Amino acid sequence: MAGVRQFDEGALVEQALGVFWEKGYRATSMLDLAAATGVQRGSLYHAYGGKEQLFTKIFSQFAAEFLAGAERALEADDPRQALTDLFDYCIASITTGTPSRGCLSTRTAVEAAEPQVDAAVQAMLDGLEERVATMLTRTASASSSARSARARSALSVPPRDAARLVVAMTRGLAVLERVYGDPARLRETAATLVTALLR
Amino acid sequence: MAGVRQFDEGALVEQALGVFWEKGYRATSMLDLAAATGVQRGSLYHAYGGKEQLFTKIFSQFAAEFLAGAERALEADDPRQALTDLFDYCIASITTGTPSRGCLSTRTAVEAAEPQVDAAVQAMLDGLEERVATMLTRTASASSSARSARARSALSVPPRDAARLVVAMTRGLAVLERVYGDPARLRETAATLVTALLR
DNA sequence: GCTATGTTTGACAGCAGTGTCAAACATGAC
DNA sequence: GTCATGTTTGACACTGCTGTCAAACATAGC
Numbered sequence: 001m002a003g004v005r006q007f008d009e010g011a012l013v014e015q016a017l018g019v020f021w022e023k024g025y026r027a028t029s030m031l032d033l034a035a036a037t038g039v040q041r042g043s044l045y046h047a048y049g050g051k052e053q054l055f056t057k058i059f060s061q062f063a064a065e066f067l068a069g070a071e072r073a074l075e076a077d078d079p080r081q082a083l084t085d086l087f088d089y090c091i092a093s094i095t096t097g098t099p100s101r102g103c104l105s106t107r108t109a110v111e112a113a114e115p116q117v118d119a120a121v122q123a124m125l126d127g128l129e130e131r132v133a134t135m136l137t138r139t140a141s142a143s144s145s146a147r148s149a150r151a152r153s154a155l156s157v158p159p160r161d162a163a164r165l166v167v168a169m170t171r172g173l174a175v176l177e178r179v180y181g182d183p184a185r186l187r188e189t190a191a192t193l194v195t196a197l198l199r
Numbered sequence: 200m201a202g203v204r205q206f207d208e209g210a211l212v213e214q215a216l217g218v219f220w221e222k223g224y225r226a227t228s229m230l231d232l233a234a235a236t237g238v239q240r241g242s243l244y245h246a247y248g249g250k251e252q253l254f255t256k257i258f259s260q261f262a263a264e265f266l267a268g269a270e271r272a273l274e275a276d277d278p279r280q281a282l283t284d285l286f287d288y289c290i291a292s293i294t295t296g297t298p299s300r301g302c303l304s305t306r307t308a309v310e311a312a313e314p315q316v317d318a319a320v321q322a323m324l325d326g327l328e329e330r331v332a333t334m335l336t337r338t339a340s341a342s343s344s345a346r347s348a349r350a351r352s353a354l355s356v357p358p359r360d361a362a363r364l365v366v367a368m369t370r371g372l373a374v375l376e377r378v379y380g381d382p383a384r385l386r387e388t389a390a391t392l393v394t395a396l397l398r
Numbered sequence: 399g400c401t402a403t404g405t406t407t408g409a410c411a412g413c414a415g416t417g418t419c420a421a422a423c424a425t426g427a428c
Numbered sequence: 429g430t431c432a433t434g435t436t437t438g439a440c441a442c443t444g445c446t447g448t449c450a451a452a453c454a455t456a457g458c
Contacts, residue, residue, distance in 0.1 A: 003434020026225065029415060042435055045417070067214045083382040102309075110301075110309045111223065122378050130402040132284065156355070156398060161391040168388050172371030179308050179321050189367050196395040199355060201456045228445060242406055244447070265399020399458105406453070418441075423436070428429105 005047070012037045015088050017058050021104045022097075025055055026111050056116045060105065063124040066093070071131055077153070079139040080198050083166065084105045086132070087190035095183045103174030125167055134162035169193050204246070211236045220303045221296075224254055225310050255315045257299050261303065262323040265292070270330050278338040278354070279397050282365065285331065287390035289369050292383045302373030324366055331361035355398045370393050 019036045020028050030051055048054040073089040076082040088137040094103040109121045136159035155162050173186045218235045219227050229250055233240040247253040270290040275281040293302040300319050308320045335358035372385045 002424075002432065004425060006424080006435065026310075030417090031415065041416090042418085042438075046435070050417085066273045106374055107309050109374055110306050111225075118378070125375075125378055142453060156395045157391050161387070162395075164384075164388050165391045165395070166370060168371035168375055168392075170371075171374035172367035172369075175305055175308055175370035175374065176324075176367055179317070179324055185363075188360070188362050191397075192356050193367075196355045196361075196364070196392075199398065200455075201402065205405065205454080229447090230445065239407060240446090241408080241448085245405070313450060384439085401456105402451085403456090404454095407449105407451085409450100410448085411446105413446075414444090416441105418440085420439100421437085421438105424434090426431105426433090428431085 007039045007043070012039060013058050013061060015042075016054065017062055020058065021054060021101045024111060025051075025117065026107050046083070047162070052114050052116055056120050056195065059104075059108070059117070059120045059124075063120065063127070066105075067124065067127045067131065069093075070128055074131055074135040077139060079136060082135050082139065083132075083194045083197070084191070086166070087170070087187070087194070090185055091173065091177075091186045094174055094177050096188070100181065101172075102178055106171050106174035109153060125171075128170070129163050129167045132166050133160050136162055154199060156197055162197055165193070165197070184191065200390065201231070206236070206238045206242070211238060212260060215253065217289050219257065223310060224250075224316065229313045230322050241350055244276050251313050251315055253347070255319050258303070258307070258316070258319045258323075262319065263305075266323065266326045268292075269327055273330055274282070276338060278335060279393055281329075281334050282393045282396070283390070285365070286372070286386070286393070288374065290376075290382055290385045290389065293373055294385075299376065299380065299382075299392050301377055302370075303357050305373035308370075324370075326346065327369070328362050328366045331365050332363060335361055353398060355396055358366040363397055364392070 015037045016033050019032050023032065029050070030041050033039075033044060033054070037044075044054065048057065063126055070086060071087055073085040074082045090103075094100065095164075105121050105124055108117060110187055112118055112121070136155060140155055140159055157165070169190065173190060176189070177183075177186060212220055214236045215232050215378070218231050222231065229240050229243055231236075232243060234249075234252070236243075243253065247256065268288055269285060272284040273281045274283055289302075293299065304320050304323055306318060311317055311320070323329070335354065339358055356364070368389065372389060376382075376385060
């Protein structure tokens with residue numbers, strides 16, 4: 001088989017992700033992507049069909065990496081620590097860069113309104129909720145060695161509800177990051193939720 | 200003084216707000232506004248300068264009305280009731296219309312990046328936080344007739360922190376409305392927060 | 399009625415983006 | 429080396445939007 005792709009798809013995905021993250025899905029044009037990747041507009045259309053398909057591909061990859069990171073953050077045995085680590089991870093992700101780049105999934109959720117794109121965002125949030133719920137169930141059932149912290153860490157609401165609340169809060173933090181641009185404040189608000197949730 | 204404005208500014212503000220709410224700040228063009236209001240594009244530029252100024256004017260008016268409604272929702276003596284009423288009010292606001300129009304301020308916060316616009320959104324959130332904090336302080340200090348519900352309604356975190364958390368949650372709900380489009384689910388998540396907050 | 403003042407109008411020139419396509423081009427398979 | 433196949437390229441025609449402006453217009457004050 002001849003007629004072979006000239007560009008490095010991995011690098012393209014990486015660079016295009018940067019553009020989408022910085023400018024947002026809507027505000028990013030195929031022209032921007034061509035400029036950032038060095039691949040001609042025509043080639044992008046030929047290879048991917050258009051912005052929606054290209055973004056979906058890139059976002060799915062990003063979401064998988066993000067969820068892997070979230071899973072790592074949730075590994076602590078103490079639910080308070082696990083939740084704190086998760087929020088720290090999310091906050092670090094959205095406050096990276098100068099100016100900070102914000103939350104790609106939140107921004108996309110709010111502005112997209114294209115079926116494939118919306119579905120991808122929803123899948124990511126479902127995945128996040130699932131992982132938080134799993135962690136909360138695991139640490140709450142506490143069949144392993146009972147640490148004194150465990151007793152103080154009883155959930156004030158059922159784990160599934162708590163997980164949804166945590167996911168909702170990550171979205172809220174993403175919006176507040178845009179409005180106030182203050183990482184410390186985000187951490188404080190996250191800490192408040194953790195306190196209210198574990199009692 | 201001659202040379203008098205031909206259009207009804209009140210009606211224009213109302214109609215333009217509808218367009219901004221439906222399409223979002225960025226996606227709304229002066230052309231859209233002209234079509235929706237019946238006022239020529241040139242006249243809009245002449246009267247307001249441009250989209251940013253026009254939006255700022257409209258949004259400030261909207262924010263004042265929204266905050267007045269929030270204040271009414273927060274009037275209940277029982278903090279649990281007041282918070283529930285507030286969330287119901289917010290959820291009703293963003294799930295109105297078919298398809299539901301979402302949250303104007305959240306969408307604007309996430310996509311805007313223009314100084315005047317961002318400042319207006321921030322002012323609204325500050326106002327909301329202030330009103331929630333006032334309510335929580337009022338109902339917590341409870342110098343009036345002690346109802347049995349009052350005892351159960353102790354805040355699990357300081358009122359100021361709780362207020363910030365509540366505001367953050369309203370933003371989170373706005374994002375989730377876009378993703379899942381399910382009012383009942385939003386109410387459930389809000390109820391979970393209220394439960395975690397009042398113990 | 400006339401005038402001065404501010405408003406409205408439609409057109410203009412310009413910019414940025416879209417999606418497509420035929421021709422030029424590489425390259426793996428033979 | 430030739431060929432078939434898929435890729436790259438730059439140009440094309442088009443759409444939608446911007447911001448400005450001179451001329452036409454309406455009306456309050458005199």
